[in-house]
Amino acid sequence: MRVAVAGICGVVFGAGLAVSGMTNPAKVLGFLDVFGVWDPTLACVMGAALLLSAAGFALARRRPRPWLAESFSIPTRRDFDPQLVAGAILFGVGWGLVGLCPGPALANLFRGSVEIDVFVGAMLLGALSHRLATRQRSAAAPDVAS
Amino acid sequence: MPTEFTPFWGLLGGALIGLASAGLLLATGKIAGISGILGRSLFPVSGDLAWRLAFLLGLPLGSWIATRANSDALGFEITHRPAVLLLAGVLVGFGTQLGNGCTSGHGVCGIARGSRRSIVATVLFMTTAALTVVLVRHGLGVR
Numbered sequence: 001m002r003v004a005v006a007g008i009c010g011v012v013f014g015a016g017l018a019v020s021g022m023t024n025p026a027k028v029l030g031f032l033d034v035f036g037v038w039d040p041t042l043a044c045v046m047g048a049a050l051l052l053s054a055a056g057f058a059l060a061r062r063r064p065r066p067w068l069a070e071s072f073s074i075p076t077r078r079d080f081d082p083q084l085v086a087g088a089i090l091f092g093v094g095w096g097l098v099g100l101c102p103g104p105a106l107a108n109l110f111r112g113s114v115e116i117d118v119f120v121g122a123m124l125l126g127a128l129s130h131r132l133a134t135r136q137r138s139a140a141a142p143d144v145a146s
Numbered sequence: 147m148p149t150e151f152t153p154f155w156g157l158l159g160g161a162l163i164g165l166a167s168a169g170l171l172l173a174t175g176k177i178a179g180i181s182g183i184l185g186r187s188l189f190p191v192s193g194d195l196a197w198r199l200a201f202l203l204g205l206p207l208g209s210w211i212a213t214r215a216n217s218d219a220l221g222f223e224i225t226h227r228p229a230v231l232l233l234a235g236v237l238v239g240f241g242t243q244l245g246n247g248c249t250s251g252h253g254v255c256g257i258a259r260g261s262r263r264s265i266v267a268t269v270l271f272m273t274t275a276a277l278t279v280v281l282v283r284h285g286l287g288v289r
Contacts (some may be wrong), residue, residue, distance in 0.1 A: 005173045006197035010204020010210070013166035013178060013250075017272075018212035021152055022157020026223035030149040032279040037148035041156040046253060048160030049167065053258035066175035073175050075246075075256075077263060087245020088252075088267040092274025095235025097282065098226050100181040101249040102242060105235075106202060107209035108222070115224045115276025117237040124188075126239025127181070131188045145174075 002068045014107045020045040023107050025099030032096055149221070167255055170201070179251020180205070181242035245271075 021027045022045055030039030065071055095101050100108075100119055108116040167178035172196060176183075189199040226234070242248040245267055247256060252271075255262020 001194045003173050003200045006170060006176075007200035007204045008200070009170040009173070009178065011165040011208035012155070012169070012204075013163050013209075014205035014208025015200075015212040016162030016164075016166060018159070018209040018210075019216060020156050021149070021163060021221060022159065023209055023213075024149065024221040024223060026147060027149040027221065029279055030147075032165060032276045033283055034163055034223050034224040034276055035284055036279055039149045039151050040242035041149075041152050044153045044156030045160035048157045048228055048258065049164040049254045053171075053254050054162025056164070056171045057255075059168070060175075062187065062272065063172070066171070067173050067175075069175040071175055072171070073261065074177065075190045075261065075263075078261075080263065080266060083244050083265055084246065084267055085270060087241045088266050088270035090237050090241030091245055091248060091272050092271035093278050094234040094239075094241060094250075094277025095229055095271060096275035097234035097237070098224070100224075100234070102184060102202060103198050103250050105185070106180065106239070107205040107208040110210045111222065113204075113222070115226065115231055118228055118231045118233035119238075122232045122235025123225040124184075124222070125237035126236035126241070127185050128188055128239075129236075130240050137205070 005068060013103070016045075016049075017107045025104070026103070028095075028101075029098035032099070053119050107124045147223070163254065164258075167250070167258070171255075177255045178250060179247050179255055180244070181248040182251050185243045241271075256288075 017023050021041055026038060027041060029138070030037065031042035060072055077098060098119060099137065104124055105116065105120050114136075170176050170178045176197070183198050183201055187195055187202065190198065238248075245252075247264065247267060252264040252267040257268060
């Protein structure tokens with residue numbers, strides 16, 4: 001059941017990326033290129049996503065536990081470490097070069113684009129190299145975006 | 147190369163993304179951060195892999211369904227050389243693991259729950275990405 005719900009959420013998320021045009025790297029670059037022919041669509045996407053996501057967190061705060069799991073896995077870290085800063089900067093450079101972040105890159109996988117395959121392969125390689133370097137440390141850490 | 151501002155589709159797609167994030171949180175207790183879900187599926191803790199793979203596989207499936215249903219979502223343009231794709235892919239993969247999140251984990255879920263770490267990360271990667279685009283398109287003349 002938990003796996004099925006996660007799959008459905010993935011489908012809805014992927015559909016949202018495509019419907020909003022965020023699976024088109026040219027559209028993302030059009031947002032980032034503030035001195036070009038600016039396309040503010042990405043701001044609408046983030047605004048709407050933030051609103052509903054925030055509603056989800058507000059609901060979650062009133063519940064003792066999720067419907068299908070023992071507890072919420074919400075990050076608790078509050079410190080600013082050099083890794084957070086360096087990671088965000090490296091990610092920003094890569095994002096700006098091509099206009100793909102992890103979600104849209106994966107959402108484009110069934111498109112049959114060699115460019116997407118190359119990018120996703122390299123992205124997995126980059127993620128894998130970081131995981132290999134910090135494997136012991138991260139095993140017991142909480143999930144994502146901490 | 148320039149794309150058209152499409153606020154309606156942006157808001158609709160964004161709402162679906164937010165709905166999926168809220169759904170995943172309320173049902174499974176998990177944050178819908180793509181880089182985190184992906185990164186932790188590489189060396190998964192026992193019993194923690196199936197939901198990650200289901201979510202990750204749902205992304206291209208949902209995107210594929212949406213492009214069938216709505217031709218406005220069919221726009222797709224990527225013209226970069228393989229070397230640039232490789233470099234950018236490695237930077238995105240490594241950077242999001244090092245910084246614990248990407249556009250979804252920090253940009254949507256993190257800011258939605260008021261995390262100061264996520265606000266700082268989002269401002270940093272947005273600024274760096276915009277600077278990169280401006281440099282590549284208007285400064286260096288390479289692509």
